[in-house]
Amino acid sequence: MKNILLLAFSVLICLGKVSANEPDSAYIFAYATAKNNHTNGLHFAWSIDNRNWHAIGSEHSFLKSDYGRWGSQKKLFSPFLFQSADGMWHCIWSLNDTDGAFAHASSADLVYWGRQSYPVVLPDNNVLEPEIAYDRTSQNYVISWISNKSGDDRFYSVTTKDFKNYSEPKKIAGKPNNKQVALLNGNEETGTIRKVSREVVDKLIDAQKLTAYKYGQWAERAYLNPNELKEPVDISIRWMPEKEKSISDMLIGIFFEDINYAADGGLYAELIQNRDFEYNPDDKERKDPNWNGYKAWDVSDNTISFVIDSISPIHINNKNYAALNVKNIGSGLINEGWDGIALKQGEKYDFSVFARSSEMKKGKITVRLIGKNGEVYGEASTKVIAKDWKKYEVVITAGQTVRDARLVLLPQQTGRVDLDMISLFPQNTFKRRKNGLREDLAQTLADMKPRFVRFPGGCVAHGDGLKNIYRWENTIGEPEERKPQRNLWGYHQTAGLGYFEYFQFCEDIGAEPIPVVAAGVPCQNSAHHGCVIGGQQGGIPMNEMAEYVQSVLNLIEYANGDVKTEWGKKRAKAGHPNPFNLKYIGVGNEDLITAIFEERFTMIYNAIKEKYPEITVIGTTGPFCEGTDYVEGWDLATKLTIPMVDEHYYQSPGWFLNNQDYYDRYDRTKSKVYLGEYAAHIPGRHNNIETALCEALHMANVERNGDIVTMTSYAPLLAKEGYTQWNPDLIYFNNTEVKPTVGYYVQKLYGQHAGDAYIPASTHISDGRAEITKRIASSIVRDNTTGDVIIKLVNILPVHVKTKLDLSGITIADKSARLETLKGTLDDKDVVVKEDRIEVDSIFDYQMPPHSFSVIRIKTHK
Numbered sequence: 001m002k003n004i005l006l007l008a009f010s011v012l013i014c015l016g017k018v019s020a021n022e023p024d025s026a027y028i029f030a031y032a033t034a035k036n037n038h039t040n041g042l043h044f045a046w047s048i049d050n051r052n053w054h055a056i057g058s059e060h061s062f063l064k065s066d067y068g069r070w071g072s073q074k075k076l077f078s079p080f081l082f083q084s085a086d087g088m089w090h091c092i093w094s095l096n097d098t099d100g101a102f103a104h105a106s107s108a109d110l111v112y113w114g115r116q117s118y119p120v121v122l123p124d125n126n127v128l129e130p131e132i133a134y135d136r137t138s139q140n141y142v143i144s145w146i147s148n149k150s151g152d153d154r155f156y157s158v159t160t161k162d163f164k165n166y167s168e169p170k171k172i173a174g175k176p177n178n179k180q181v182a183l184l185n186g187n188e189e190t191g192t193i194r195k196v197s198r199e200v201v202d203k204l205i206d207a208q209k210l211t212a213y214k215y216g217q218w219a220e221r222a223y224l225n226p227n228e229l230k231e232p233v234d235i236s237i238r239w240m241p242e243k244e245k246s247i248s249d250m251l252i253g254i255f256f257e258d259i260n261y262a263a264d265g266g267l268y269a270e271l272i273q274n275r276d277f278e279y280n281p282d283d284k285e286r287k288d289p290n291w292n293g294y295k296a297w298d299v300s301d302n303t304i305s306f307v308i309d310s311i312s313p314i315h316i317n318n319k320n321y322a323a324l325n326v327k328n329i330g331s332g333l334i335n336e337g338w339d340g341i342a343l344k345q346g347e348k349y350d351f352s353v354f355a356r357s358s359e360m361k362k363g364k365i366t367v368r369l370i371g372k373n374g375e376v377y378g379e380a381s382t383k384v385i386a387k388d389w390k391k392y393e394v395v396i397t398a399g400q401t402v403r404d405a406r407l408v409l410l411p412q413q414t415g416r417v418d419l420d421m422i423s424l425f426p427q428n429t430f431k432r433r434k435n436g437l438r439e440d441l442a443q444t445l446a447d448m449k450p451r452f453v454r455f456p457g458g459c460v461a462h463g464d465g466l467k468n469i470y471r472w473e474n475t476i477g478e479p480e481e482r483k484p485q486r487n488l489w490g491y492h493q494t495a496g497l498g499y500f501e502y503f504q505f506c507e508d509i510g511a512e513p514i515p516v517v518a519a520g521v522p523c524q525n526s527a528h529h530g531c532v533i534g535g536q537q538g539g540i541p542m543n544e545m546a547e548y549v550q551s552v553l554n555l556i557e558y559a560n561g562d563v564k565t566e567w568g569k570k571r572a573k574a575g576h577p578n579p580f581n582l583k584y585i586g587v588g589n590e591d592l593i594t595a596i597f598e599e600r601f602t603m604i605y606n607a608i609k610e611k612y613p614e615i616t617v618i619g620t621t622g623p624f625c626e627g628t629d630y631v632e633g634w635d636l637a638t639k640l641t642i643p644m645v646d647e648h649y650y651q652s653p654g655w656f657l658n659n660q661d662y663y664d665r666y667d668r669t670k671s672k673v674y675l676g677e678y679a680a681h682i683p684g685r686h687n688n689i690e691t692a693l694c695e696a697l698h699m700a701n702v703e704r705n706g707d708i709v710t711m712t713s714y715a716p717l718l719a720k721e722g723y724t725q726w727n728p729d730l731i732y733f734n735n736t737e738v739k740p741t742v743g744y745y746v747q748k749l750y751g752q753h754a755g756d757a758y759i760p761a762s763t764h765i766s767d768g769r770a771e772i773t774k775r776i777a778s779s780i781v782r783d784n785t786t787g788d789v790i791i792k793l794v795n796i797l798p799v800h801v802k803t804k805l806d807l808s809g810i811t812i813a814d815k816s817a818r819l820e821t822l823k824g825t826l827d828d829k830d831v832v833v834k835e836d837r838i839e840v841d842s843i844f845d846y847q848m849p850p851h852s853f854s855v856i857r858i859k860t861h862k
């Protein structure tokens with residue numbers, strides 16, 4: 001960051017020198033091209049004579065549209081630039097040729113653009129070629145445009161005084177055309193020309209150069225040619241215990257989102273896929289013809305058939321069930337699990353089903369776990385089924401260890417048999433909880449010693465469109481009463497892993513629960529889903545907001561309320577009369593910070609503050625570590641004095657290497673930071689030693705700033721092989737194996753070796769060149785519970801680094817300290833932590849291996 005500012009400063013000095021012979025004013029040309037499917041945003045060119053134009057950067061974007069879905073939208077057509085009398089610049093543009101809204105953003109300097117808004121002016125038509133003019137008589141801005149959805153060109157206008165409130169649209173005879181054409185690199189582009197002072201042009205050029213410089217830094221990779229290191233690299237680290245400061249003891253946590261089949265088919269131990277027959281073509285936006293209520297189900301032969309029925313279901317939230325027509329006893333309904341059902345020999349499995357039969361002669365249901373060739377691995381029978389819906393439960397013991405069993409239900413009767421909520425759980429879930437979690441996966445998470453769990457998203461929390469906002473109350477109660485829904489990542493969520501299970505898991509692993517609720521707006525990347533506009537779609541209508549706010553308050557009551565309260569009673573009924581001691585709640589997830597957002601967020605925030613002042617509300621600062629949402633999110637946090645904000649950034653190694661002072665520059669008096677999502681990304685989007693060491697480096701810098709950064713969580717956490725929508729992830733898995741990545745070991749080392757005090761150190765590196773020093777990091781913390789001093793050392797150089805550690809004054813209790821190292825070549829993916837001992841003293845030497853992360857834990861006399 002300092003480097004960037006230095007460069008910016010020198011650029012300005014240079015420009016100062018060359019501008020002596022330039023005119024005081026110049027022209028700018030604002031335009032957009034069709035490149036990248038119209039997603040490259042607003043460009044500028046300059047000219048001193050209004051004829052010869054110079055593009056500022058190649059396709060450099062000064063403003064990008066954030067409207068609607070990633071991929072298919074976020075386009076900026078025909079931008080129009082206008083300066084109001086107060087000097088503010090306004091840019092409006094057309095979003096597409098279908099929606100009856102245009103976009104507006106304003107800027108004081110053409111470089112930083114504020115919040116975007118998408119006023120709906122003509123719901124049934126489109127808005128093309130919008131332009132702004134000022135009517136001096138009425139003192140209104142007049143926005144006019146063409147609409148042609150009905151076939152012919154029609155002209156409309158609205159007026160506004162503030163670009164927030166607009167009049168009703170008025171049909172007009174024609175529209176002014178104040179656009180001009182400029183020749184840029186041989187191409188004719190259409191846009192707006194404005195006369196500006198030379199400084200405006202200089203500032204645009206500086207901004208583009210600064211961006212180009214930053215992109216250059218971010219493109220840097222961790223690799224350094226060993227030949228560039230002529231001498232051995234030495235570092236001396238002298239701790240300064242007199243400068244010790246308190247830091248958060250919650251720095252490492254986990255962020256669980258149901259992405260990549262992390263919940264159903266993943267952490268949630270249910271072995272039956274589509275147990276409720278609720279898979280719906282809409283889950284996949286009707287793009288998969290095989291995705292429906294029949295998914296994962298089959299019949300054994302043609303003497304049995306079934307249809308999905310929904311007349312008198314077991315619960316209104318669970319309307320579909322299988323209506324079997326059994327012609328022959330011995331034929332059955334088969335579930336394939338998630339690519340098979342993994343069984344362990346000797347282990348017991350809880351089977352349950354809701355069944356009914358209207359036939360006179362009713363039978364039991366035989367339940368079998370079978371192999372592809374009919375091998376039987378286990379079997380049990382229910383009681384004779386009744387006329388009305390009833391739950392039947394049996395236990396099956398697996399006779400073999402297999403990865404790909406199937407479940408078959410064989411009604412011992414003919415005729416109609418209705419079945420629903422067909423479920424099979426290993427008894428050996430994590431902590432042996434009913435409706436519980438997969439033991440091996442949950443244990444892998446617990447091993448990180450996470451101090452908190454953020455759930456259920458991510459984008460899943462705010463949802464794809466208003467109807468898809470995750471509503472926590474739909475996920476509690478008996479599994480058959482919960483409301484399954486489309487998962488925004490393109491599959492189905494049963495809600496079997498619901499809020500009760502999340503809270504229970506947190507308690508089981510000693511982590512603070514951090515539920516995240518939508519801030520009254522869905523994901524900014526939402527599709528239209530029947531609404532006039534996409535993206536945040538106007539947010540929850542204001543007349544429904546009171547109900548939504550109450551739902552958030554109910555969540556806190558569910559977690560913490562007395563058993564006599566309405567929602568506390570439900571928690572007690574689920575088996576947990578004691579409160580879950582909820583302390584934090586996230587409101588919003590990397591949202592677009594707009595007026596719509598602010599209004600709703602503030603309502604929720606104020607309501608929580610008033611009713612539950614003891615709860616820490618975590619706000620949001622957008623999806624990136626810079627840009628409009630970041631700035632506006634922080635401004636809002638400061639304005640409302642939100643205690644903590646959630647930051648997200650997925651960055652390249654170059655960003656992590658060159659932004660090590662990122663949090664050093666943060667104002668200590670403002671909101672605390674929860675770094676809720678981050679990861680190092682390289683081309684190909686996989687994790688390896690390079691990404692893991694960049695994350696270790698970042699965490700060393702975070703520990704130093706643990707006075708303001710309270711929590712961090714890598715994202716995403718879990719991914720099922722073959723079902724990933726996002727890479728990289730921290731832990732991959734299949735039905736039988738858990739495959740932690742190298743990045744997981746970094747998180748685990750930080751989690752297991754957390755401290756609550758940071759001890760600054762003075763360091764000296766023998767080779768002071770930036771490319772060397774930025775590849776080495778250290779952090780010393782003290783864990784005041786044990787008295788242990790923990791030293792973390794990151795070496796991203798391709799050579800050993802001889803390290804002298806001076807801990808003068810330390811009172812060592814055991815000179816044989818624990819040493820854990822993660823090392824490899826930069827593209828290694830499969831290395832694990834090596835555990836060792838090291839002799840330590842108040843001054844001692846250690847050799848950091850090339851490309852390594854080392855943790856030394858020293859016991860002291862407290």
Ligand code: AHR
Nearest residue numbers: 458459460589590715716
């Ligand atoms: O972690 C994956 C996604 O990244 C999250 O859902 C979202 O918050 C972010 O964009």
